[in-house]
Amino acid sequence: MSADYKAVFARYDTDGDGRLTADEVTSAIAGMFPAAEVNDLSGIVKALFEQYDVDHDGLLTVTEFVPLAENLPELGS
Known part of the structure; x- marks a missing residue:
């Protein structure tokens, strides 16, 4: 597994528990599309x-x- 992927994962794992929650993934995706409403990303x-x-x-x-x-x-x- 690439160290790059581990670094990206760690950046999104805001509580550092080694797992991404739906909220952490939502925040990551919202960062890709700053104008998007977080509620619109749930689907x-x-x-x-x-x-x-x-x-x-x-x-x-x-x-x-x-x-x-x-x-x-x-x-x-």
Whole structure:
């Protein structure tokens, strides 16, 4: 796993617990689209969790985050 992905993950893991919550992912995506309303992102975040949260625990680990980051390179910018 790339150190770049770990660094991006750590930047979004604001509480440092090693897992991304829906709120942390929403904030990350909102940062990509500053004009977007956070409430408008709930459907997008839900769809991302449905696809990438492979253990369905409602959190993304760094291992689950990597495929998401590979498919959404904007997260790394």
